[in-house]
Amino acid sequence: MTSQTTIDYAKTDVFTEYAIAADPHGFFEYLRAQGPIVPLGNRNVVAVTGYDEGCAIFRDDENFSAINTVTGPYLPLDYDPHRPMDEQIDSCRAQNGYLASIMSEDTSAHEKSKAILNGIITPARMKANEAYMYEVADQIIDEFIDKGRFNVVTDFGQPFAQLVIAELIGVPEEDRVSVRGMAADPNQMPGNLGGGFDMSANPLARMGMQFYGYVLDRRANPRDDVLTRLCQQTYDDGSLPPPEAVVAVATFLFGAGQDTTVQLFAAMLRLLADNPGLEDRLRAEPALIPDFVDEALRIEGVTKSTFRYVRNRVTIGGFTFEPGQHVMLNIAAMNRDPAKYEAPNAFNLDRKNVRTHVAFGRGLHACAGGPLARAEGRVAVERLLARLKNIRFDEGRHGPANARQFQYLPNYSLYGVIEQWMEFDRV
Ligand code: HEM
Numbered sequence: 001m002t003s004q005t006t007i008d009y010a011k012t013d014v015f016t017e018y019a020i021a022a023d024p025h026g027f028f029e030y031l032r033a034q035g036p037i038v039p040l041g042n043r044n045v046v047a048v049t050g051y052d053e054g055c056a057i058f059r060d061d062e063n064f065s066a067i068n069t070v071t072g073p074y075l076p077l078d079y080d081p082h083r084p085m086d087e088q089i090d091s092c093r094a095q096n097g098y099l100a101s102i103m104s105e106d107t108s109a110h111e112k113s114k115a116i117l118n119g120i121i122t123p124a125r126m127k128a129n130e131a132y133m134y135e136v137a138d139q140i141i142d143e144f145i146d147k148g149r150f151n152v153v154t155d156f157g158q159p160f161a162q163l164v165i166a167e168l169i170g171v172p173e174e175d176r177v178s179v180r181g182m183a184a185d186p187n188q189m190p191g192n193l194g195g196g197f198d199m200s201a202n203p204l205a206r207m208g209m210q211f212y213g214y215v216l217d218r219r220a221n222p223r224d225d226v227l228t229r230l231c232q233q234t235y236d237d238g239s240l241p242p243p244e245a246v247v248a249v250a251t252f253l254f255g256a257g258q259d260t261t262v263q264l265f266a267a268m269l270r271l272l273a274d275n276p277g278l279e280d281r282l283r284a285e286p287a288l289i290p291d292f293v294d295e296a297l298r299i300e301g302v303t304k305s306t307f308r309y310v311r312n313r314v315t316i317g318g319f320t321f322e323p324g325q326h327v328m329l330n331i332a333a334m335n336r337d338p339a340k341y342e343a344p345n346a347f348n349l350d351r352k353n354v355r356t357h358v359a360f361g362r363g364l365h366a367c368a369g370g371p372l373a374r375a376e377g378r379v380a381v382e383r384l385l386a387r388l389k390n391i392r393f394d395e396g397r398h399g400p401a402n403a404r405q406f407q408y409l410p411n412y413s414l415y416g417v418i419e420q421w422m423e424f425d426r427v
Pocket residue numbers: 069102103104114165252253256257258260261264302303306307331358359360361362364365366367368369370372373
């Protein structure tokens with residue numbers, strides 16, 4: 001994607017401006033030119049583009065709270081320097097259900113949710129789930145292969161990601177049909193430009209209700225299945241979590257593991273279409289596919305930005321953060337920091353340090369689904385390349401090479417497209 005040169009970034013609000021959501025890298029370079037940590041001058045936000053500085057913040061749970069990961073600066077909390085910080089954070093969290101998800105929790109609450117999560121994403125489950133990925137990838141490709149074209153987002157990415165997570169957490173096979181098509185409205189996702197999003201309209205609410213039923217049922221009538229083991233998973237002290245806690249973690253997995261992974265698939269197919277010879281090289285050297293997935297995660301910046309809330313005055317990278325500030329950790333910019341990556345704006349399949357990227361974050365909240373997402377990316381590329389060739393953009397939809405057109409997610413956290421039509425020949 002090319003950089004926007006016509007925007008006056010100094011006067012433009014990243015939290016409302018579609019042009020930056022559509023092309024964030026021009027904005028990130030504008031920030032980087034001022035330093036690795038820069039106050040934005042509005043909404044009490046400090047933006048980070050430096051790799052080392054961002055990693056130091058990711059790892060500092062003492063001075064930075066995760067309460068604003070989902071809301072960014074639209075956190076319903078007006079910091080009052082005369083009241084204890086923890087009390088303000090706790091009462092804000094108590095009033096807003098979506099601030100209680102694992103990604104926004106701090107220390108002890110987070111530890112409890114993590115215990116439930118550890119019961120879901122086990123090595124044995126991951127292994128079984130990978131076998132299912134191959135099966136489901138082929139089933140989904142069968143649905144469009146005769147058409148010679150497909151929309152990566154809805155025809156491949158969403159059903160694949162939805163069914164894989166459903167299998168991972170043990171949604172019974174007969175109920176998986178209802179999971180398909182459970183995608184959120186692109187205008188109602190966390191990180192929505194302007195801040196407003198309506199979780200009650202999110203299909204995950206329906207998933208939550210379904211899961212509540214599973215927990216009650218499997219606790220009363222245990223069976224020998226994945227779902228029963230998940231519903232019976234205990235905290236580290238041996239106590240059984242309340243049903244709502246299990247539902248919250250399981251439902252969060254559906255949300256966290258969907259749009260991100262879908263956009264990873266779309267990004268990888270853009271790279272395949274834009275780099276002649278790449279398809280053939282990956283077919284000839286399949287051992288390079290994992291590196292391809294990681295370089296796509298690095299350069300395409302699906303998880304564009306996440307947030308932390310400053311608890312205490314602290315100095316990092318020469319910058320002093322003040323309590324109540326929002327830190328915008330621009331992952332996509334950290335992944336293109338020239339101090340870390342040589343020729344950072346170029347796609348390079350042979351990049352030696354590609355695995356150091358922070359697309360999955362770092363520290364306490366580092367992505368629990370990272371290994372799963374990497375496996376999904378690898379299996380998807382393996383199966384798509386086994387069955388499709390000459391993968392190219394549908395130029396009737398997206399225009400010619402020098403003037404591509406996409407509708408982008410109107411989002412300041414997640415970068416991606418609303419649809420992406422590709423054409424292909426059968427292998
Ligand atoms: C390409 C795909 C994905 C990307 C780029 C991605 C990225 C991220 C990032 C950056 C974070 C940390 C945010 C922060 O610290 O503020 C995160 C957290 C998380 N992700 Fe992912 N993710 C992906 C796929 C998945 C999948 C497939 C799952 C689940 C099956 C998942 C589950 C989670 C969970 C549970 C957390 C919260 C962890 C915690 O707070 O302890 N993610 N993800």
